[in-house]
Amino acid sequence: MAGKREQNREQNRQALIGAVLDSVAEKGISETSVSEIIQRAGLSRGMIHLHFGGKDNLVQAAAHHSSEEYYDGLEALLQTAGDSPQERVEMIVRGDLSERVLNRRNVSIWYAFRGEARNRTAIAEYSDTRDGRLRGMIHNAFARIVREAGTPDASGAARDATHGTLALLEGMWTDFLLHPDRFDREEAARIIFRFLSAMFPTHFSLKGAVRTTAEEALPPPCA
Amino acid sequence: MAGKREQNREQNRQALIGAVLDSVAEKGISETSVSEIIQRAGLSRGMIHLHFGGKDNLVQAAAHHSSEEYYDGLEALLQTAGDSPQERVEMIVRGDLSERVLNRRNVSIWYAFRGEARNRTAIAEYSDTRDGRLRGMIHNAFARIVREAGTPDASGAARDATHGTLALLEGMWTDFLLHPDRFDREEAARIIFRFLSAMFPTHFSLKGAVRTTAEEALPPPCA
DNA sequence: CATTAAAATGGACAATCGTCCATGAAAATG
DNA sequence: CATTTTCATGGACGATTGTCCATTTTAATG
Numbered sequence: 001m002a003g004k005r006e007q008n009r010e011q012n013r014q015a016l017i018g019a020v021l022d023s024v025a026e027k028g029i030s031e032t033s034v035s036e037i038i039q040r041a042g043l044s045r046g047m048i049h050l051h052f053g054g055k056d057n058l059v060q061a062a063a064h065h066s067s068e069e070y071y072d073g074l075e076a077l078l079q080t081a082g083d084s085p086q087e088r089v090e091m092i093v094r095g096d097l098s099e100r101v102l103n104r105r106n107v108s109i110w111y112a113f114r115g116e117a118r119n120r121t122a123i124a125e126y127s128d129t130r131d132g133r134l135r136g137m138i139h140n141a142f143a144r145i146v147r148e149a150g151t152p153d154a155s156g157a158a159r160d161a162t163h164g165t166l167a168l169l170e171g172m173w174t175d176f177l178l179h180p181d182r183f184d185r186e187e188a189a190r191i192i193f194r195f196l197s198a199m200f201p202t203h204f205s206l207k208g209a210v211r212t213t214a215e216e217a218l219p220p221p222c223a
Numbered sequence: 224m225a226g227k228r229e230q231n232r233e234q235n236r237q238a239l240i241g242a243v244l245d246s247v248a249e250k251g252i253s254e255t256s257v258s259e260i261i262q263r264a265g266l267s268r269g270m271i272h273l274h275f276g277g278k279d280n281l282v283q284a285a286a287h288h289s290s291e292e293y294y295d296g297l298e299a300l301l302q303t304a305g306d307s308p309q310e311r312v313e314m315i316v317r318g319d320l321s322e323r324v325l326n327r328r329n330v331s332i333w334y335a336f337r338g339e340a341r342n343r344t345a346i347a348e349y350s351d352t353r354d355g356r357l358r359g360m361i362h363n364a365f366a367r368i369v370r371e372a373g374t375p376d377a378s379g380a381a382r383d384a385t386h387g388t389l390a391l392l393e394g395m396w397t398d399f400l401l402h403p404d405r406f407d408r409e410e411a412a413r414i415i416f417r418f419l420s421a422m423f424p425t426h427f428s429l430k431g432a433v434r435t436t437a438e439e440a441l442p443p444p445c446a
Numbered sequence: 447c448a449t450t451a452a453a454a455t456g457g458a459c460a461a462t463c464g465t466c467c468a469t470g471a472a473a474a475t476g
Numbered sequence: 477c478a479t480t481t482t483c484a485t486g487g488a489c490g491a492t493t494g495t496c497c498a499t500t501t502t503a504a505t506g
Contacts, residue, residue, distance in 0.1 A: 175389075471485085
């Protein structure tokens with residue numbers, strides 16, 4: 001069992017990381033100072049140097065934590081999905097657009113770190129691995145879909161589908177960042193599935209999405 | 224004619240704005256200090272307060288300038304496009320992915336400002352108007368396409384197409400931000416046109432894009 | 447309970463931040 | 477050329493930054 005010693009220690013580490021993320025989400029990176037952090041955490045000034053060896057390392061740890069949290073949430077959702085690749089893709093897309101994952105706090109944090117990623121190698125790394133893991137999950141699913149279809153040498157199709165889906169999700173996140181109040185999760189999902197049903201008509205349909213009059217007016221993908 | 228007085232004045236203002244953008248692109252926002260700016264501009268410390276009334280206003284002006292530059296570049300390209308809406312859309316997409324617009328410097332600057340946009344109203348505004356103008360241009364084109372098709376009440380289709388295209392472009396920019404060396408402009412364009420040809424089969428085809436073996440292996444959209 | 451070791455405190459510290467102004471340079475005007 | 481007016485300079489300034497350590501507190505151990 002963990003002694004009260006280490007228990008407190010870990011608790012304070014987490015408090016510091018949480019304070020960084022709160023501050024980044026509310027005030028942005030440039031206003032996230034040591035004073036701001038320790039005030040939010042309710043701890044003393046020396047703690048940052050004690051536990052992380054400096055502010056930069058703490059911020060890096062916070063970025064790492066945020067990245068893990070995102071991926072854990074997505075993976076938890078994926079556990080509840082069926083085994084078929086199209087079910088998995090659908091769950092990833094809907095998960096990535098769900099309130100649990102796509103909310104003001106996460107989006108603020110994510111884009112704040114991205115903005116500094118180019119100039120802070122360590123942060124860029126986490127930004128990258130998060131995207132990398134997501135890409136792997138999606139690509140696996142599309143690769144299975146393509147394989148099932150039986151078309152030879154269609155690795156490029158899976159790649160394009162992965163690329164397009166990720167780009168669309170990314171764009172939707174940006175939409176949310178700029179206009180969190182106007183954002184429509186259903187509409188975002190509908191557009192992505194339109195793209196997918198165009199690429200894999202037999203695997204994806206628009207039945208899941210809310211039909212608009214506009215959609216009904218359009219000719220079906222393959223009449 | 225402009226006296227040498229005002230000529231120098233304007234020249235120095237531009238030098239300051241340019242210095243901010245260079246610094247933001249190279250070092251990021253958090254390291255763009257007054258000292259850094261005036262050193263790059265080769266001017267004295269007091270100039271910022273003299274011409275802009277403070278650092279924040281200068282940074283804001285720089286964001287504005289960058290936004291204008293982007294839009295001007297895109298509009299210049301649009302002048303060379305034909306009148307048909309599909310030609311205009313194609314030009315916007317290819318323009319937005321062209322070296323002229325999508326390069327390391329612009330991307331660094333753009334995402335750096337985005338990261339702070341949520342917490343700096345003035346910057347968010349320019350980030351917004353840039354996107355707004357682009358959205359307007361694209362939506363106009365799609366609205367014409369939909370109107371030509373003659374399907375009644377398909378305003379939603381134009382909206383979806385606009386939304387999807389912007390999201391895809393946004394995603395491609397992020398791709399470039401994270402992996403400028405691996406980025407493939409042709410592939411990015413191909414994926415976007417695949418989306419568009421799925422939505423408007425009669426208006427967009429994939430002929431313009433480089434065909435891969437994978438693409439040939441796939442069944443045509445509507446056989 | 448006494449002792450040891452680990453963890454937490456909060457202020458000292460130099461460095462840097464952005465602002466502002468007294469001074470000097472230079473162009474425009476008479 | 478003399479005068480006026482605008483622009484440019486660079487250092488002073490207080491505030492704030494992040495780091496670090498001497499001290500105190502507190503949990504663990506004998």
